[in-house]
Amino acid sequence: MPTTRNPELDGFIAKYTPEVAAQIHTVLAKMRARLPNATVLVYDNYNALAVGFAAGDMVGSVILSIAGYPRWVTLFFMHGVKLDDPHRLLEGSGNQVRSVRLASAETLDDPRVEALIADALGKAKPPLDPYAKGEIVIKSISAKQRPRRPVGG
Numbered sequence: 001m002p003t004t005r006n007p008e009l010d011g012f013i014a015k016y017t018p019e020v021a022a023q024i025h026t027v028l029a030k031m032r033a034r035l036p037n038a039t040v041l042v043y044d045n046y047n048a049l050a051v052g053f054a055a056g057d058m059v060g061s062v063i064l065s066i067a068g069y070p071r072w073v074t075l076f077f078m079h080g081v082k083l084d085d086p087h088r089l090l091e092g093s094g095n096q097v098r099s100v101r102l103a104s105a106e107t108l109d110d111p112r113v114e115a116l117i118a119d120a121l122g123k124a125k126p127p128l129d130p131y132a133k134g135e136i137v138i139k140s141i142s143a144k145q146r147p148r149r150p151v152g153g
Contacts, residue, residue, distance in 0.1 A: 004028055006136045009051075012044045015148035016068055024049070024068045026105035027075075031066065034108075034117070037132040038063070044141045049148070052078075055126045057137050063124045064117065066102075070150045073102045075113070083119045087112045 002025035003010050013021050031053060032040070038053035041062060048069050052062035065076045077083060080090050080098020089112055090098035100113060107113055121128065 002026065002029065004136070006138075008138055009042055009136060012042070012049050013068070015049075016070070017149050020068060020071065020073065020148075023073050023102070023105055024066070027066050027073055027102060027108065030105060030108050031064070032134070035064075035121075035128065036134050037128050037130055038134055039132060040134065040136040042136060042138045044138075044145070046142045046145055050076075055124060055128050055132075059139070061126060063120055063128070068148070070146075070148055073105075075100045075102055075108070077116065077120050079120065079123065082123055083116055085116065089113065089116065 002022065004025065013024050016024065028051060035053050039055070039057050041052040041054050041057065041059065043050040048067040050065055050067045052059070052065040054063060055061040062078050065078065067074050067076060076097055076099045077090065078097055080092065081096055083090065083098065089100050091100065092098040100107070100116070102108065
């Protein structure tokens with residue numbers, strides 16, 4: 001079984017079905033490899049497990065995040081409205097955040113998704129610190145949560 005090397009984060013992921021848990025682990029590993037200096041902010045929220053990749057330990061410094069839902073994993077771009085998206089991959093209609101649902105972890109390797117990630121990193125204010133340690137910080141755990149596994153099938 002894959003591990004994040006953080007027992008608390010691994011416990012949050014273990015609440016999911018084996019398929020979704022494996023996808024979360026693989027996506028996290030790919031994101032950590034791509035962003036080794038990002039501070040990883042973990043929020044085990046009511047609706048989803050959210051893992052942000054940030055320039056610091058404050059939510060306002062999150063550039064990208066992933067969220068695990070009962071049936072899928074989504075990549076979020078915190079300032080997605082500012083990104084160049086010629087292939088119209090980004091979903092969402094809010095004032096700031098856009099997302100791409102990941103059909104699999106390999107979706108991160110799609111050159112179009114890689115271009116969106118590169119654009120987000122290039123436009124990040126503040127940018128990632130190349131000398132940061134890339135630590136994992138558990139920011140919050142909601143006492144009440146929706147089920148992490150699909151209900152009714």
